[in-house]
Amino acid sequence: MKNLLILGAGTAGTMMANHLKRKLNKKEWKITIVDQHKTHYYQPGFLFIPFDTYKEKDVIKTKKQFIPNSVEYIEKAIEIIEHDKNIVILKDGTNLSYDILIIATGSKIVPTETDGLAGEGWQKDVFDFYTIEGATALRDKLKNWQGGKFVIHLTEMPIKCPVAPLEFSFLADAFFHKKGIREKVEMTYITPLSGAFTKQNCSNVLGYLLEDKKINLIPDFDVELVNEKDNFIQSYDDQKINYDLLVTIPTNMGDDVIERSGLGDDLNFVPTHKHTLQSKKKENIFVIGDATDLPSSKAGSVAHFQADVLTKNIKNFINGKELVKEFDGHANCFIESGFGKAFLIDFNYDVEPVEGTFPLPIIGPFSLLKESRINHMGKLVFRHIYWNMLLRGLPMPGITTQMSKIGKKL
Amino acid sequence: MATKEIAGNTIDVNEEGYLTNFGQWNEAIAEAIAIEEGIEKLSERHWVVLKYLQDFYKENGTMPTIRKMKKSGVVDTKELYSLFPGGPLKKSSRIAGLKKPESCI
Numbered sequence: 435m436k437n438l439l440i441l442g443a444g445t446a447g448t449m450m451a452n453h454l455k456r457k458l459n460k461k462e463w464k465i466t467i468v469d470q471h472k473t474h475y476y477q478p479g480f481l482f483i484p485f486d487t488y489k490e491k492d493v494i495k496t497k498k499q500f501i502p503n504s505v506e507y508i509e510k511a512i513e514i515i516e517h518d519k520n521i522v523i524l525k526d527g528t529n530l531s532y533d534i535l536i537i538a539t540g541s542k543i544v545p546t547e548t549d550g551l552a553g554e555g556w557q558k559d560v561f562d563f564y565t566i567e568g569a570t571a572l573r574d575k576l577k578n579w580q581g582g583k584f585v586i587h588l589t590e591m592p593i594k595c596p597v598a599p600l601e602f603s604f605l606a607d608a609f610f611h612k613k614g615i616r617e618k619v620e621m622t623y624i625t626p627l628s629g630a631f632t633k634q635n636c637s638n639v640l641g642y643l644l645e646d647k648k649i650n651l652i653p654d655f656d657v658e659l660v661n662e663k664d665n666f667i668q669s670y671d672d673q674k675i676n677y678d679l680l681v682t683i684p685t686n687m688g689d690d691v692i693e694r695s696g697l698g699d700d701l702n703f704v705p706t707h708k709h710t711l712q713s714k715k716k717e718n719i720f721v722i723g724d725a726t727d728l729p730s731s732k733a734g735s736v737a738h739f740q741a742d743v744l745t746k747n748i749k750n751f752i753n754g755k756e757l758v759k760e761f762d763g764h765a766n767c768f769i770e771s772g773f774g775k776a777f778l779i780d781f782n783y784d785v786e787p788v789e790g791t792f793p794l795p796i797i798g799p800f801s802l803l804k805e806s807r808i809n810h811m812g813k814l815v816f817r818h819i820y821w822n823m824l825l826r827g828l829p830m831p832g833i834t835t836q837m838s839k840i841g842k843k844l
Numbered sequence: 845m846a847t848k849e850i851a852g853n854t855i856d857v858n859e860e861g862y863l864t865n866f867g868q869w870n871e872a873i874a875e876a877i878a879i880e881e882g883i884e885k886l887s888e889r890h891w892v893v894l895k896y897l898q899d900f901y902k903e904n905g906t907m908p909t910i911r912k913m914k915k916s917g918v919v920d921t922k923e924l925y926s927l928f929p930g931g932p933l934k935k936s937s938r939i940a941g942l943k944k945p946e947s948c949i
């Protein structure tokens with residue numbers, strides 16, 4: 435019996451368990467998945483929690499219910515990947531040997547990477563919304579907040595779901611309007627990038643949004659420190675921005691086990707072949723989802739497209755065939771713009787987001803790079819698709835693994 | 845695609861004035877772009893950073909992040925800002941004849 439071991443039962447790892455139990459010969463292969471946490475969070479839903487649109491129950495289920503019975507599920511922490519010996523050692527000392535390893539350990543926020551951030555003001559005046567704790571603490575803060583300087587801040591790239599900070603800004607604008615306090619809130623968006631949108635097409639089409647919503651933009655801001663005593667954030671070139679309420683996206687990094695195992699780059703992301711998803715270090719290690727160092731977006735849709743390619747390549751690797759170079763960086767993201775509307779973008783490594791309709795020409799029903807109500811409905815419906823189809827590795831009708839040029843104005 | 849006359853050369857540039865063909869880059873062009881970016885004279889330290897960027901790009905096909913530059917030991921973030929005030933990556937990459945650093949949106 436051979437062993438295929440998956441590390442991480444988040445979006446990517448769970449999808450792989452579901453794909454592979456159907457594709458691998460049960461008599462030859464045993465599939466095991468390891469994750470230390472009990473709960474599977476629907477992370478795109480964290481965006482809606484601060485505004486009380488989603489409750490905890492909307493984004494929380496147990497991981498185990500999405501893992502097929504024929505796959506062994508081990509709920510324990512991982513100590514190290516001994517990639518020279520093809521063994522993973524768990525914290526409790528258990529050794530798991532593998533023939534093929536899939537790393538799906540994701541990414542997480544690391545507030546301690548920024549001086550002063552995880553200090554006295556953390557979750558009092560300074561919040562994240564990338565964790566359930568952060569999102570719910572921010573919700574409680576916003577309930578009674580009466581206005582002031584509201585600063586949204588992006589620390590450094592790459593981050594999980596790169597559009598989320600902008601969506602958050604648009605939703606916050608709508609939230610304050612609805613509450614009747616928008617004129618008491620001074621909104622500022624701070625980014626280390628040269629603009630809110632850095633791709634030319636997005637910038638041309640969406641650039642007006644911040645101005646329209648009266649959100650000040652401060653680009654090229656590289657944070658040096660956060661002072662939580664006097665409530666300001668300071669850049670390396672000595673710009674100081676005061677805040678009453680700071681919502682920050684801290685540095686995102688891969689899991690510590692990647693660093694301990696000597697498998698990561700300086701952010702603990704695993705160097706991975708861009709089109710095949712094989713790790714650069716070892717032929718029998720593959721990487722999927724947020725754990726890779728690829729220039730594709732860190733997002734569930736990307737992991738979904740990667741899972742199709744990786745499933746093929748695991749089969750190819752087992753059969754001694756050449757790996758397919760089919761992952762093209764395809765991403766598909768809804769961008770909430772507030773007041774019940776949203777944009778949709780669809781792009782890959784080479785093709786920027788463009789206007790058009792999706793997934794079908796003319797009839798869509800979704801419009802690309804245009805604000806619409808149906809895009810927003812799509813985003814809300816997606817939660818059900820995520821739990822019921824995506825995690826279970828079921829195909830999504832009309833949506834192809836490689837980015838399709840159909841319906842796009844290229 | 846636009847072209848531009850600079851330091852006695854004709855170069856291909858995009859809308860934002862970034863070279864689209866690195867083969868056309870030379871040091872005289874770098875000096876001239878630096879002046880456009882408000883840097884009167886490229887010092888030895890500027891050149892160290894520019895060469896690092898070009899080598900990094902050749903090897904990885906992407907621009908390094910500020911974090912990567914800090915960890916490389918080539919230049920610390922404070923100095924990077926004093927060399928290229930007001931947008932170190934944006935300016936240094938243009939002077940080095942490379943792409944503007946982008947995010948996915």
